[in-house]
Amino acid sequence: MKVAVYPGSFDPITNGHLDIISRASKVFDKVIVGVLINPEKKGMFSVDERVDLIKRVIKPFNNVSVQSFSGLLVNFMENNDSNVMIRGLRSVGDFEYELQTSLMNKKLNPNVETVFMMTSLEFSFLSSTAIKQVAVFGGCIKELVPDEIIDDVLRKAKEFN
Amino acid sequence: MKVAVYPGSFDPITNGHLDIISRASKVFDKVIVGVLINPEKKGMFSVDERVDLIKRVIKPFNNVSVQSFSGLLVNFMENNDSNVMIRGLRSVGDFEYELQTSLMNKKLNPNVETVFMMTSLEFSFLSSTAIKQVAVFGGCIKELVPDEIIDDVLRKAKEFN
Amino acid sequence: MKVAVYPGSFDPITNGHLDIISRASKVFDKVIVGVLINPEKKGMFSVDERVDLIKRVIKPFNNVSVQSFSGLLVNFMENNDSNVMIRGLRSVGDFEYELQTSLMNKKLNPNVETVFMMTSLEFSFLSSTAIKQVAVFGGCIKELVPDEIIDDVLRKAKEFN
């Protein structure tokens, strides 16, 4: 049974994230979306709110689940019997950051394998940061985030503004 | 009549910005310098101060004007009957950021065209951030910012320091 | 009257090229597609065949024409009263090559301005080289090259194979 972990901030989940989840669910037996609790970064959504948004959009995938975690990612993977981590790649900037991160994780736990997927073309320019900016400035975020959570993002953007 | 918008923070305007403005003024009938009001980022100069500095240095160009704006850039362009945006490119890092931003703008308004110019060689290493650091540390900023505003930048750097 | 030149090998023209031509035709008064005669590189199509393929696909644009040229690009532009060159950008690799080429052209003729457009998302992975490989191996090239010239490319690929 191949269990893969897909870690990130997901503040909020975007169609780019969902694209990776959907494709990974066909390559691995089980996919766990891991929402990182980062004490140094206050996001737009709380960690619990992010987990809730993800739960709603992964319903169509019966081999995908979601949990939040804190501390070292390699420890979270070990606790869930997983030695494969999935990461999306959109650009050269992503590539260099991910190369350094995967080498550090390999140093911390040589059994952990990081596997990458290129984000699908139509989502390759998406980032949670860019989407939050568009939402705060009142732009249309249709096709950028899953339809089920558009209202949640616009409501939060108003509070933020 | 081809109206092009050149958006940015311009905190402060540098010789690299002025180089793009001068070259764009020969390619398009009218150029509007758009100073973005970004509530999340407090700069060295206020937005009004930046607009004033730009007004002083664009005097030689009779087809160039300046305005500040807030909200979505594509809306600002629409209000000024412009469907062409100009951006300068200095490095690979610029390129990737601009690629993602131009694709998001295209998503928000398919009629908007982003056109890029490579910054001239002698200005390719300039950034407002680097110039502010040199000024704060008492370095010489001649040839980095237009001569007309050197004193303004040094005075502001002293307040900042 | 703003005349812009769009130079390249076009061996053959792809939907990525046509995308740039179509968008440039809305930004400039006249666009001249310049097919470079490069004695050092024997392509799949002869230069005349490439010019003919381009003529067929630019019919919908009344402000776009095509010519072949040899020698220095800056001289070809001068002979056509143009001081603006358009180039498409798909990737970091493109960016660096284009940065060096545009700086060399600026050196040869300081009046020449190179203006860049990012290739539209859906064409950002296209290159004449990749399309020729797919055609030679019998793959489907629909949506990769303009419909009008699909048969020409497949016929040439067979000869080539």
Added chain:
Amino acid sequence: MKVAVYPGSFDPITNGHLDIISRASKVFDKVIVGVLINPEKKGMFSVDERVDLIKRVIKPFNNVSVQSFSGLLVNFMENNDSNVMIRGLRSVGDFEYELQTSLMNKKLNPNVETVFMMTSLEFSFLSSTAIKQVAVFGGCIKELVPDEIIDDVLRKAKEFN
């Protein structure tokens, strides 16, 4: 049963290739090494010689096999009931080439998924080209190619020289 294909030229197989094969064999149920027959490129080793070298070094992995193939990669995968392709990533240059290739393959067959692994640190500077150059100039290729095939590479380099 998850079957993954690892395609390449392998002229010759390097320790970087073997590193990817070994790690992939722990992530997927079956791994097929596919040696591409490229009529346009004459290598140092013939395709059959490359297949033979690979056979010798993959003996320790009971879920790994090797075949040569010609034509489109997506067709080769379909004939082997595989919808997952593995590719190694060493550098930014690799990343951009692989991004364009994976998008073209996705266009040719939307069911094909390309999954990437970063080459392990100690092999990240290896390429068949660089190793052939070192061998032709009489340099030491220990730790660059699997021990079992060092003599084959040095013998071929002498013929080549």
Added chain:
Amino acid sequence: MKVAVYPGSFDPITNGHLDIISRASKVFDKVIVGVLINPEKKGMFSVDERVDLIKRVIKPFNNVSVQSFSGLLVNFMENNDSNVMIRGLRSVGDFEYELQTSLMNKKLNPNVETVFMMTSLEFSFLSSTAIKQVAVFGGCIKELVPDEIIDDVLRKAKEFN
């Protein structure tokens, strides 16, 4: 007598930094490690603490010393009769930042020469930022920072956490 300055934040010094110091000490007659006092950035260690950590790990090198400095780097170099600055390069991101910084320094003082060394392979993924994160999350930092200062970093990480 060739005096080279190796400037940085060193918050804290890593094995990547020490690798550059060791190799530079064989190329230049004297190496001065310069710890930059940056009023805008509060680090994990104070500047004095960083100088102390460096003093302990450079003991084996009799031609290497350490000082903190504030203001312009080119002025610090002039005060120490040095016109050569050493910088380490790990990635494309480093390269672009360093290219712009070295061109700005050349502008401020044409006599200053920046010389670069590629970080050794086994340290190429290290950064003070990544190491602090691992330490704060209780991960093992052996082989990431010099053995002599591991306890200092873990103690500081606890305070930080």
Added chain:
Amino acid sequence: MKVAVYPGSFDPITNGHLDIISRASKVFDKVIVGVLINPEKKGMFSVDERVDLIKRVIKPFNNVSVQSFSGLLVNFMENNDSNVMIRGLRSVGDFEYELQTSLMNKKLNPNVETVFMMTSLEFSFLSSTAIKQVAVFGGCIKELVPDEIIDDVLRKAKEFN
């Protein structure tokens, strides 16, 4: 006595090469320009012609000499009591190629240190290839190659054309 080797094809030497030679001559006690004899690549100038052109332009530097060499670069350095190699860096593309080459050289001879200098701004877009193309197409190569050898390059370009 610090002896540094500056290896390359130099087909022909450009002002970018001369810029690196001039700056390196101030950092190291002796600089040897090494012209690589590459059997696989036929250049515009023969190796002897390249050595002659270099001899003419390095006359102002009394600590700079030139030799051609074949085989492994690390062996050439050892024969000249040098453990420092100088390379110029112009772009991200250069950086990645040089990173892999320097790591391979380090593998072949751990005592060899590769030291890099960023090409000066005004020469950052120069390459022997681009200059040869401009010369073959009859463009002006003043300020691109040293004045002393302009006629040699134009004469050779005519033969080539």
